[in-house]
Amino acid sequence: MNRIVTIAQNTFRESIRDKVLYVLLFFALATILGSKVLGWISIGQDIKIIKDISLAAMSVFGALIAIFVGATLVYKEMDKKTLYTILSQPMKRYEFVTGKYLGLVALLGVSLIIMAAGSTLYLKIAGAAIGLIWFQAILLIYIKLLLITAFAILLSTVVSPILGALIVFSFYVGGHATDVLRDLPPQFDGTRAKQVLETLYYVIPNLNLFNVQSEAANMVPVTWPYVFYAVAYGISWTLFLLILACLAFERRDV
Amino acid sequence: MSAIVTHDLSKTYKSLGKATVHSLRNVNMEVQENEIYGFLGRNGAGKTTAIKLLTGLIQATKGRAEIFGEDAVLPSARARIGYLPEHPYFYEYLTPRETIAFYGKLRGLSKDAIRKEWLRISEMLFLDEFADRRIRGFSKGMRQRVGLGVALIGNPPLLLLDEPMSGLDPYGRRMVREIMLRLRAEGKTVFFSSHILTDVEEISDRVGILVSGVLAASGRIKDLTAGAQKAVELCCSGLKDEDVNAITARGIECRRGEEHQVTFILPEVAEAPPLIAEIQQKGGMLLSLIPVLESLEDFFTKLQQREQNPSGKDGADHE
Numbered sequence A: 001m002n003r004i005v006t007i008a009q010n011t012f013r014e015s016i017r018d019k020v021l022y023v024l025l026f027f028a029l030a031t032i033l034g035s036k037v038l039g040w041i042s043i044g045q046d047i048k049i050i051k052d053i054s055l056a057a058m059s060v061f062g063a064l065i066a067i068f069v070g071a072t073l074v075y076k077e078m079d080k081k082t083l084y085t086i087l088s089q090p091m092k093r094y095e096f097v098t099g100k101y102l103g104l105v106a107l108l109g110v111s112l113i114i115m116a117a118g119s120t121l122y123l124k125i126a127g128a129a130i131g132l133i134w135f136q137a138i139l140l141i142y143i144k145l146l147l148i149t150a151f152a153i154l155l156s157t158v159v160s161p162i163l164g165a166l167i168v169f170s171f172y173v174g175g176h177a178t179d180v181l182r183d184l185p186p187q188f189d190g191t192r193a194k195q196v197l198e199t200l201y202y203v204i205p206n207l208n209l210f211n212v213q214s215e216a217a218n219m220v221p222v223t224w225p226y227v228f229y230a231v232a233y234g235i236s237w238t239l240f241l242l243i244l245a246c247l248a249f250e251r252r253d254v
Numbered sequence B: 001m002s003a004i005v006t007h008d009l010s011k012t013y014k015s016l017g018k019a020t021v022h023s024l025r026n027v028n029m030e031v032q033e034n035e036i037y038g039f040l041g042r043n044g045a046g047k048t049t050a051i052k053l054l055t056g057l058i059q060a061t062k063g064r065a066e067i068f069g070e071d072a073v074l075p076s077a078r079a080r081i082g083y084l085p086e087h088p089y090f091y092e093y094l095t096p097r098e099t100i101a102f103y104g105k106l107r108g109l110s111k112d113a114i115r116k117e118w119l120r121i122s123e124m125l126f127l128d129e130f131a132d133r134r135i136r137g138f139s140k141g142m143r144q145r146v147g148l149g150v151a152l153i154g155n156p157p158l159l160l161l162d163e164p165m166s167g168l169d170p171y172g173r174r175m176v177r178e179i180m181l182r183l184r185a186e187g188k189t190v191f192f193s194s195h196i197l198t199d200v201e202e203i204s205d206r207v208g209i210l211v212s213g214v215l216a217a218s219g220r221i222k223d224l225t226a227g228a229q230k231a232v233e234l235c236c237s238g239l240k241d242e243d244v245n246a247i248t249a250r251g252i253e254c255r256r257g258e259e260h261q262v263t264f265i266l267p268e269v270a271e272a273p274p275l276i277a278e279i280q281q282k283g284g285m286l287l288s289l290i291p292v293l294e295s296l297e298d299f300f301t302k303l304q305q306r307e308q309n310p311s312g313k314d315g316a317d318h319e
């Protein structure tokens, strides 16, 4: 346990130095503040649009951090050979993978808190009412990031960061489009493609489940059971992907 | 108990589109406790591969290795190993002090123990002069010292050092040599690889010689060179140039020194007495007669030549 914490702390510390992080955080905050401009264009819709764009920015920029930092996480240590002295310690491989994961997830938590605090403050100043749904939406974004990070770290144990980032990005896009896969147009009926795409529907986690942004923008509450279900769904997928990552790394030559 | 035992340890690298490489073939090796074991081999012989197998960084294709009787793939075996990689890389943004603390934590040491380890290790390797500078700007020698420091954390009974002296200046080499001797005096086992023969010859109790992934020889340097020819160097003075030329004309090697000193090198001791008589008869004076053992270097070179042009049936199979 101590070893996991040590690795996690160090990963957190290291990622904080990552320039990508600053660039993304900067853009996220800029987007959140820039939504004011959009607010002017659509008069009267101000608050709704600011909420919508803020949440979208948290989701997208959070995912970008998860993808770009996550996909390099283990690979970089193999590439730079820092792994030699770490894995030759009396530590288990899964402790290393888990530590790396927790370090990045902690960093994502902090980033999300910064973005959320920024946009909440901004909304308060603009005189917006903020309900429970606003925070539920942010929680679900975080759960989604946990899942994406787990997938990114799985890939970083087996492929190079560029390929990994591309795959995770497709996963991200695909995960938001699973409904499309299920509700295929009739042209696909009976084709091989339909089978493949339908299978994909079942094997790709449905990331839309975590998306309650429009509810949050429109102040439409969602039920707690829904939130719990989404959290449980996200955590299950996350654990599954993390276990895969640990297994993939267990016997790998470094 | 032996510190290291390997049974048919083999590693084959297969990768798509590339030739299969047999980095290590059926290596059976035993390293006793409290000895310094030098692991020799030229570039690509498989030294690093063997050491990485011992630390569990890579998986053996065949065979296994034991560290103090425990399978090398187990974390508990690693608890008894201190490892210095060939090119030690650490987190560049940490200082040596933080690096030692980081690895100390991974080894499960308490804060207090880590502080004590820092004092012990920094004193041993003179890390104090750059204790709080980031590793980013460090020279090769400084990195090597940090690497050795990391290997020493927790006082492990077995040290696996992959080319500990490479890239170091004479001063640094001496420091590393002294540390290895000190570790042996403390009862530790030191296993180190090198292709610098004199370093190995000087301090190893035993050596293993790896040729293209095969352990070609292993044992005490004395025993390995026992069967070797013992040449003699015969040093004399007072000979005239034409007399020296007459002797070298018969195919005897010679070195000319200062003040008309000449050293003849004879491949066999038996050839010495007639030459001594001849020198004395010509008015020369014998200064010294020294038997020289074939050095490990010559031995090593011969092994390699034999491996490269195997005349007749020679152990290793070439696939």
Ligand SMILES: Nc1ncnc2c1ncn2[C@@H]1O[C@H](COP(=O)(O)OP(=O)(O)OP(=O)(O)O)[C@@H](O)[C@H]1O
Residues within 6 Å of the ligand: B013, B014, B015, B021, B022, B023, B041, B042, B043, B044, B045, B046, B047, B048, B049, B050, B086, B195
């Ligand atoms: N990851 C790898 N994939 C493929 N081949 C490898 C790999 N690592 C090592 N080899 C091959 O294994 C052989 C032995 O390499 P190794 O690094 O063990 O040699 P070495 O004795 O340490 O050499 P050096 O003195 O240069 O450090 C070489 O032919 C090398 O190309």
Ligand SMILES: [Mg+2]
Residues within 6 Å of the ligand: B047, B048, B049, B086, B162
């Ligand atoms: Mg090597």
